[in-house]
Amino acid sequence: MAELSTWETLPVAGAVRPGGAPRTLTSGWRTGEKPAVDLSLCVNCLLCWLYCPDSAVELSAETFTGFDLDYCKGCGICADVCPVAAITMVPE
Amino acid sequence: MAELSTWETLPVAGAVRPGGAPRTLTSGWRTGEKPAVDLSLCVNCLLCWLYCPDSAVELSAETFTGFDLDYCKGCGICADVCPVAAITMVPE
Amino acid sequence: MSRLKTIVRNQRGVQPLRGGHSLCQGCGIPMVVRTVLSTIRLPVVVVNATGCLEVATTRFPGTAWNVPWLHVAFENAAAVASGVESAQRALRRRHALPAGQEVAVVVFAGDGGTYDIGLQALSGALERGHRFLFVCYDNEAYMNPGVQRSGATPFGASTTTSPAGLESFGKAQRRKDMTAIAIAHHVPYVAQAASTHWHDLSVKVERAVAAHGPAFLNVLTDCPVGWGHEPQLSRRVIDAAVETCFWPLYEVVEGHYRLTYEPQHAPVDEWLCSQQRFAHLFRPENAELIRRIQEQVDSDWAALVGRCDGTARSTDP
Amino acid sequence: MSRLKTIVRNQRGVQPLRGGHSLCQGCGIPMVVRTVLSTIRLPVVVVNATGCLEVATTRFPGTAWNVPWLHVAFENAAAVASGVESAQRALRRRHALPAGQEVAVVVFAGDGGTYDIGLQALSGALERGHRFLFVCYDNEAYMNPGVQRSGATPFGASTTTSPAGLESFGKAQRRKDMTAIAIAHHVPYVAQAASTHWHDLSVKVERAVAAHGPAFLNVLTDCPVGWGHEPQLSRRVIDAAVETCFWPLYEVVEGHYRLTYEPQHAPVDEWLCSQQRFAHLFRPENAELIRRIQEQVDSDWAALVGRCDGTARSTDP
Amino acid sequence: MNGMTEIRWHARAGQGAKTAAQILALALLRAGRGVQAFPEYGPERRGAPLRAFTRVADRPIRRHDSVTDPDVVVVLEPSLVHEAGVADGLAPEGFIVFNGEETPPELAGVDVRCIPAQRLATTLGSAFVNMVMLGAVAAELGEPPLADLQEAAVETLGRKVAADDVRRALSEGYAWLN
Amino acid sequence: MNGMTEIRWHARAGQGAKTAAQILALALLRAGRGVQAFPEYGPERRGAPLRAFTRVADRPIRRHDSVTDPDVVVVLEPSLVHEAGVADGLAPEGFIVFNGEETPPELAGVDVRCIPAQRLATTLGSAFVNMVMLGAVAAELGEPPLADLQEAAVETLGRKVAADDVRRALSEGYAWLN
Amino acid sequence: MSDIRLLTGGEAVAHAMRQVDPDVVPVYPITPQTPIIQTFAKLVADGQASTEIVNVESEHSAMSAAIGAALAGGRTMTATSSQGLALMAEVVYIAASMRAPIVMALGNRALSGPINIHCDHSDSMLIRDSGVVQLFAENAQEAYDLMVMAPRIAEDPRVLLPVLVCLDGFTITHSAEPVSLLPDDDVTRFVGPYSVPNAVLDTTSPTTQGPFAMPDYYFELRRQQAAALETALDVLEEVALDFERLSGRRNGAFESYRLEDATRALVALGSTTGTIKDVVDELRDEHETAGLLKLVSFRPFPTAAVAAALDECARVAVLDRADSPGGTPPLHAELAAALYGSDVELTGHVYGLGGRDLHPSDVRAVFTGTPTPYLGLRGERCLA
Amino acid sequence: MSDIRLLTGGEAVAHAMRQVDPDVVPVYPITPQTPIIQTFAKLVADGQASTEIVNVESEHSAMSAAIGAALAGGRTMTATSSQGLALMAEVVYIAASMRAPIVMALGNRALSGPINIHCDHSDSMLIRDSGVVQLFAENAQEAYDLMVMAPRIAEDPRVLLPVLVCLDGFTITHSAEPVSLLPDDDVTRFVGPYSVPNAVLDTTSPTTQGPFAMPDYYFELRRQQAAALETALDVLEEVALDFERLSGRRNGAFESYRLEDATRALVALGSTTGTIKDVVDELRDEHETAGLLKLVSFRPFPTAAVAAALDECARVAVLDRADSPGGTPPLHAELAAALYGSDVELTGHVYGLGGRDLHPSDVRAVFTGTPTPYLGLRGERCLA
Numbered sequence A, B: 001m002a003e004l005s006t007w008e009t010l011p012v013a014g015a016v017r018p019g020g021a022p023r024t025l026t027s028g029w030r031t032g033e034k035p036a037v038d039l040s041l042c043v044n045c046l047l048c049w050l051y052c053p054d055s056a057v058e059l060s061a062e063t064f065t066g067f068d069l070d071y072c073k074g075c076g077i078c079a080d081v082c083p084v085a086a087i088t089m090v091p092e
Numbered sequence C, D: 001m002s003r004l005k006t007i008v009r010n011q012r013g014v015q016p017l018r019g020g021h022s023l024c025q026g027c028g029i030p031m032v033v034r035t036v037l038s039t040i041r042l043p044v045v046v047v048n049a050t051g052c053l054e055v056a057t058t059r060f061p062g063t064a065w066n067v068p069w070l071h072v073a074f075e076n077a078a079a080v081a082s083g084v085e086s087a088q089r090a091l092r093r094r095h096a097l098p099a100g101q102e103v104a105v106v107v108f109a110g111d112g113g114t115y116d117i118g119l120q121a122l123s124g125a126l127e128r129g130h131r132f133l134f135v136c137y138d139n140e141a142y143m144n145p146g147v148q149r150s151g152a153t154p155f156g157a158s159t160t161t162s163p164a165g166l167e168s169f170g171k172a173q174r175r176k177d178m179t180a181i182a183i184a185h186h187v188p189y190v191a192q193a194a195s196t197h198w199h200d201l202s203v204k205v206e207r208a209v210a211a212h213g214p215a216f217l218n219v220l221t222d223c224p225v226g227w228g229h230e231p232q233l234s235r236r237v238i239d240a241a242v243e244t245c246f247w248p249l250y251e252v253v254e255g256h257y258r259l260t261y262e263p264q265h266a267p268v269d270e271w272l273c274s275q276q277r278f279a280h281l282f283r284p285e286n287a288e289l290i291r292r293i294q295e296q297v298d299s300d301w302a303a304l305v306g307r308c309d310g311t312a313r314s315t316d317p
Numbered sequence E, F: 001m002n003g004m005t006e007i008r009w010h011a012r013a014g015q016g017a018k019t020a021a022q023i024l025a026l027a028l029l030r031a032g033r034g035v036q037a038f039p040e041y042g043p044e045r046r047g048a049p050l051r052a053f054t055r056v057a058d059r060p061i062r063r064h065d066s067v068t069d070p071d072v073v074v075v076l077e078p079s080l081v082h083e084a085g086v087a088d089g090l091a092p093e094g095f096i097v098f099n100g101e102e103t104p105p106e107l108a109g110v111d112v113r114c115i116p117a118q119r120l121a122t123t124l125g126s127a128f129v130n131m132v133m134l135g136a137v138a139a140e141l142g143e144p145p146l147a148d149l150q151e152a153a154v155e156t157l158g159r160k161v162a163a164d165d166v167r168r169a170l171s172e173g174y175a176w177l178n
Numbered sequence G, H: 001m002s003d004i005r006l007l008t009g010g011e012a013v014a015h016a017m018r019q020v021d022p023d024v025v026p027v028y029p030i031t032p033q034t035p036i037i038q039t040f041a042k043l044v045a046d047g048q049a050s051t052e053i054v055n056v057e058s059e060h061s062a063m064s065a066a067i068g069a070a071l072a073g074g075r076t077m078t079a080t081s082s083q084g085l086a087l088m089a090e091v092v093y094i095a096a097s098m099r100a101p102i103v104m105a106l107g108n109r110a111l112s113g114p115i116n117i118h119c120d121h122s123d124s125m126l127i128r129d130s131g132v133v134q135l136f137a138e139n140a141q142e143a144y145d146l147m148v149m150a151p152r153i154a155e156d157p158r159v160l161l162p163v164l165v166c167l168d169g170f171t172i173t174h175s176a177e178p179v180s181l182l183p184d185d186d187v188t189r190f191v192g193p194y195s196v197p198n199a200v201l202d203t204t205s206p207t208t209q210g211p212f213a214m215p216d217y218y219f220e221l222r223r224q225q226a227a228a229l230e231t232a233l234d235v236l237e238e239v240a241l242d243f244e245r246l247s248g249r250r251n252g253a254f255e256s257y258r259l260e261d262a263t264r265a266l267v268a269l270g271s272t273t274g275t276i277k278d279v280v281d282e283l284r285d286e287h288e289t290a291g292l293l294k295l296v297s298f299r300p301f302p303t304a305a306v307a308a309a310l311d312e313c314a315r316v317a318v319l320d321r322a323d324s325p326g327g328t329p330p331l332h333a334e335l336a337a338a339l340y341g342s343d344v345e346l347t348g349h350v351y352g353l354g355g356r357d358l359h360p361s362d363v364r365a366v367f368t369g370t371p372t373p374y375l376g377l378r379g380e381r382c383l384a
């Protein structure tokens, strides 16, 4: 564990500031499939964004733009809730 | 505390059997007055018995007979609840 | 035969709780204990939460109890009873108990041991459906350690931790509605009773013990010391709580509400003025508070009546 | 502007709970967290009880939280929130806080941390009247330690501590009615909601935060792992709970009941058959159990409707 | 222990023995003595026998053990002679200040100073039996001066009671045994 | 340590690495070896990377520390080569049994024995990728005999699964690397 | 005809429970105790045991219900870990003082905070003054053995105290190891029928249990309880002897591993002692006179015997898997008291908090080097 | 111009609280802590302090709310006793690990069972591994002084830990003694403003507090916490010095009473040390070289300084007001570790459980006779 820090250098009580905190990629959790969108169909209802358990639906301002596949775990919920079937789960 | 028993002789876990257990007299708690009954008035409703906080109303079978002044604390409840005012609080 | 005679007969010459204890002169608790235990025909095991009743009746090496009595701590009476009841079920199933011998498991706990620190253990036991009777003797404060505020303490009452003072009018919150909380557990029997309405209480105990599952009784019980009234006035003070609708007497059987006594709807002052803990409310500047209390009582009563089937069928003689 | 757009706007480009956490694929909790926190316009402080949400989002030295977040233990979230809220009140009174700065204190706890081990702290906080929002994400079992039975687990469900087996059909007791228990505390706002009925949930959050006192939200939230369903089916499973009347959506504002959604009264099988934990109920010998479940749902629904003013005014779009 | 006087008060919970013990200590503290006052606690309730203690010394008091052989015993409640063993451990030179007309048989052979505090209070139309007794105790001890005692008492009992009644009760007791 | 073989399994929670590690241990126990099998636990959930371990020795195993330099590493989930550092601490003579057609670039220079377990399982119409891998591992270790392994597997997996599928998956893997 | 299986420590404990088949098991789930209660719940659901499982709403209630059941007259077992033990601590003391012979398995786990699910002994140490018996297992086999022995110790009329069987979280609870199970009948016969002196359900001879004790009696009642715990040491050895007759395995208050002529010895509890044994053997092969005192019974602490076993050693190092910040760690403190006045050079070392690993190399360094007060702490290497 | 009053220890503590005027006081009543909170509640009700009192529903919630309030950014105090401390034990550990600078008064009372309301130190000792600072008062004056000093120690950026001020139940909480109060302004200035490094209510810089720590970090976080407690020893002395400047009274980690040339010394905590001082003086008058080490800071334990102060003594007797059945009583164990390897003859004695009295004669016997392990136990007289 040599790369991890020693006790003198840890924040008091282990209080973590989100800014500097490490984030683990969870793309590897996907079990073979990932979401893909056909933007031409998307009506920007944002339901996929609301339901995504991994905050992996990306917006610019209030517009759906796609998926952050670094964190998407491939659950398929977005595809299931999309009212216009703009999202499909496709093999990796 | 010489008269009290030593640890070797105490019941396991201090479990007490009512039979042998000491009972403290509480007559001294009375503050000047004690209950007195006029049995000629008593209709044996047994309310005094039911309400007495110190189980100091004596019955024989189901008939009121009087007070156990060893434990009566002189609260006056029996006198208050007696429907026929057969009980009065009198000076000691 | 009159119910009271039956009660006397039930206890076969042995008072479950005998004299010689150190509860205060005129304490309201023993009459509840007597009415409850002597109504029950089965042999009983009593589980007692820490509080006045427990502390004042069992100073080692003495005891005032003639029935099996168990005290573990303040907050866990319902859990202890769950254990006793489960052991009984297991032993019966394994025929390790004298055939047919049924024992009624009865818990006595104060409002502190029921509304506050004992609520979770009680709620869990109700959810699991143990067959036992939980009796809360509700004297509306932590009396044993010196009259501190509890969840049961009424709005405006002065206690040692919610004292009336230059900048305080006593407890600022309304009392927790423990009976309603028990009802929300959908157990077979829940009732609200009062210590001096002994007949009503006794009938409720009978129904509670007959219930197939947990039963909860919330019994308003006076504390002359903590409430500030003369010891002999127990009955009048408790009656005032009932007649003013501050403390309605009702029961809920398998979800059906029923008033068991139709009160006189006396103004709430009659209840408040009977006790020192409310004395400060009668200062002119606090008139508003009494009005608020009356309003609360009225709306609570209306809500309760709204849930009741039909009108009160009194269980008082 | 659509409520969902408002929600997006509220969070000002920062997800309160970001990706990179280790909640399971398809976990139902995050959508509840997002809907609740992004509906609230005020800055928030989150108090989290031990459970899946807490454990899986804050492995040191990482964190998935972009808002102030506090975890102390499993059973005391409401007590911790009481402390935060009281400090806020004290500091404001002493002008030690930036004028006008209001912070919304929001608790997230699972059913275990709400119905069972967390009930007492919650009840006490409700009685004291702290101004905070307690959100129970109710996934009907202790999921984090491995799907054990909780007070919220429905009758007949198989869990690792109430397993279906040769001599067991799963949990033998009906679920604790936590929403009813909260209502019995007579707090300003109590509501029952469901994770995927986001609009209804969001409206309720708004009302809860506006309430002058404690607010409680009981949100049915699926757990694909513990319930045994495919992760992408969250919405269909939760919808089944709602449409079968197993989980009515309603609110109680200052004592007034209101249905917020009129379900289709689908047969309860539709809810049961969607999850592995109920699979054993569909064995022929267990048909009777399903009938009992249907009966319970019907009578609970009738009782609830009986308390509601008027009919459902849907808060769904 | 070096010029220490130990006083034990016998009464029933509610009769004001604890207060009396404290008032005495306060007055003596003001007079520059080392003092300590404490009651003995049990589960007992209003009406139960209770004991309180006052320690006085010519320097600060450090010991924190209970009082076992008092120099003075004060009996506020006469009926306690039947139950409480009021003379237990009384020091050789010690004496008892007793609320009553004359020495009860139980205390025969003990140095008892009687004062009919109940009667005196009643005639004063006052409830402060404990103050009458306190006055008497001060007189017996030879300290503190009545005035100091009255000041300490009024201060301790606070606004809720009529200061004059308190003063009168104290001086009545003080006078009786002076 | 005296004839001890340490095996580390890499997979995702839910892929059956823990079970495979245990079945191997059980079969070897039956063959009279000292064994130990344990997973590594975190807050991670279904889909997260997970490691499990099997220890085998010629006498009872007493040590309870973690496995740091395995003699054999088994990679059930190919995608883990990107994240999990599957070759970390691999013993000098050690090798990796890898679920895949050929050695991934990340493992260049390491002794990797590839087996297309996924494909084999699919062609078998079986879900038991972990059993195919387990068979291969046994073949590589030279113990336990296939039959013992099959018995242990069927016993461990219990009634809920089709015994024959299990047996076939194991022998498929066993055959592949024999 | 002993039946050897590959079981995790948790499963092994659950099978001991199945064989004892207690009347009541009130329990609340917590990692890493869960494998115990889940396995047991499944066994009961399938009719292999007929226990009343009471799924309580908190650990405080688990121990409270256990007291009620045990004193009512039913044999009672339970299990917990870490925060669970901390939450029930108040009632654990009371269980001991009410002399309730409850058997509890403890899957040792570090106390919060920070919250952590892995092993150390801080939970056990929290209740070391409570008056309960605490036995530590080295592996799954010992966990099973001690669970079978526990009711005999707990229920002995000379003892009547709760007995905790402590097994390291994950390292034992979740590790599969070979475990030899006794035949069911042997266990039934070994534990025998259950009885307590004043069964509450026996309403014909009522007792008041859990009374209020003032200064005139409290001290004596506590002394009585302490005496019972001291006696438990003898009872433990008696039961260990009986158990050895049955199983061929001896589990006494402690195990002297190659201590006879040892000049350097380690003292430790739990699963780490297995690792230490391997290192001792290595050192012995290198002609180092190393030894281990594996403590099984932390409460009652076999002070005299431990002192006797160690006082020939030149150097003794105590390994504590729990810290006492600002004070002396628990095991170290006991050894200091036990060896006080001897010539033994004593050092104390805290290791393995929150599941931190202790490798043979670390252990070796303690024997041969100058170990730091905290072993395996990042940045603080043992100077070998 | 100091203001000398006759106050019970409980009242004295309440006045310290009034003068500190904390933001939040979450509290639950229990004898003998009640005089503290009742007096304080009355002071607040009359507007003499402006604290938010939170009348919680249990002690577990009292400490939990205290953590929430203290980390939110409000100065927080509370008080409890006995079962209350036992019930909140789980959260006391967490308060320390979250570095919440909470000040708590503890009216020491024996733990159940049997239930008892009088003094011993079993409650304090239950949490001796929790990482909190524990200071013991000899009398009402010290209870007041320590309560005024406590916030400074707790809130010091080098410490940030809960501080418990322990006062013997009844003996101090309910005994009226002369107490000199500081002027209100002096106290206000002495304690200064409150601050914590990461106030939760500061929503502009969010932090995650109370995270989940696996074996890779837990040990280091615990070590950090232990280091803070060690530092508290220096901070205590600094604050004691400041406080002495203000009050003329010095309350350090321990007091050496006539120890210089002592050949026989006692070590004890709390109100009994007053009684012992009287006996020491008597013995000195009789030319016996007796002395007392009065320990104020049990956690952090001033090991080195205590060893230095005692190592000239021929005989040291430790008086524990708490037992550890089946093991070594807490204070005795600390002394054994501190004096290990010295030539001091050390004996340990348990006394005063559940309010049992310790009279000067008993103390004298410990100095001059052959004392038994349990002092003042009926039937076990000290052989003088």
Ligand SMILES: Cc1ncc(C[n+]2csc(CCOP(=O)(O)OP(=O)(O)O)c2C)c(N)n1
Residues within 6 Å of the ligand: C050, C051, C052, C053, C074, C075, C109, C110, C111, C112, C113, C114, C139, C140, C141, C142, C143, C144, C145, C150, H029, H030, H031, H059, H083, H084, H087
């Ligand atoms: C855990 C715990 N906290 C606090 C106490 C102190 N205590 C004993 S009884 C009691 C209050 C009891 O109140 P209630 O239940 O209403 O019974 P009552 O005294 O009114 O009869 C308290 C706070 C305790 N014994 N245990």
Ligand SMILES: Cc1ncc(C[n+]2csc(CCOP(=O)(O)OP(=O)(O)O)c2C)c(N)n1
Residues within 6 Å of the ligand: D050, D051, D052, D053, D074, D075, D109, D110, D111, D112, D113, D114, D139, D140, D141, D142, D143, D144, D145, D150, G029, G030, G031, G059, G083, G084, G087
């Ligand atoms: C006092 C205590 N007991 C038990 C545990 C173990 N534990 C952690 S989370 C949890 C259950 C959480 O269930 P729930 O509140 O429903 O949240 P979920 O896991 O479902 O998200 C349990 C039992 C604990 N942390 N603390």
Ligand code: SF4
Residues within 6 Å of the ligand: A034, A035, A051, A052, A053, A054, A055, A056, A057, A067, A071, A072, A073, A074, A075, A076, A077, A078, A079, D026
């Ligand atoms: S598949 Fe699941 S995780 Fe991925 S984006 Fe869609 S909802 Fe989010």
Ligand code: SF4
Residues within 6 Å of the ligand: A037, A041, A042, A043, A044, A045, A046, A047, A048, A049, A064, A078, A081, A082, A083, A084, A085, A086, A087
């Ligand atoms: S759910 Fe479908 S339509 Fe709605 S925003 Fe997502 S992709 Fe577009």
Ligand code: SF4
Residues within 6 Å of the ligand: B037, B041, B042, B043, B044, B045, B046, B047, B048, B049, B064, B078, B081, B082, B083, B084, B085, B086, B087
């Ligand atoms: S209450 Fe009156 S009438 Fe009734 S029994 Fe008593 S004395 Fe007789």
Ligand code: SF4
Residues within 6 Å of the ligand: B034, B035, B051, B052, B053, B054, B055, B056, B057, B067, B071, B072, B073, B074, B075, B076, B077, B078, B079, C026
């Ligand atoms: S006066 Fe009170 S105690 Fe005495 S008999 Fe009447 S009711 Fe009972």
Ligand code: SF4
Residues within 6 Å of the ligand: C022, C023, C024, C025, C026, C027, C028, C029, C052, C056, C139, C143, C144, C222, C223, C224, C225, C226, E045
């Ligand atoms: S304080 Fe009140 S409840 Fe307690 S014994 Fe006295 S009268 Fe009864």
Ligand code: SF4
Residues within 6 Å of the ligand: D022, D023, D024, D025, D026, D027, D028, D029, D052, D056, D139, D143, D144, D222, D223, D224, D225, D226, F045
């Ligand atoms: S176990 Fe269930 S609740 Fe927990 S993270 Fe996984 S899906 Fe979510």
Ligand SMILES: [Mg+2]
Residues within 6 Å of the ligand: C110, C111, C112, C137, C138, C139, C140, C141, C142, C143
């Ligand atoms: Mg009460």
Ligand SMILES: [Mg+2]
Residues within 6 Å of the ligand: D110, D111, D112, D137, D138, D139, D140, D141, D142, D143
């Ligand atoms: Mg849950």
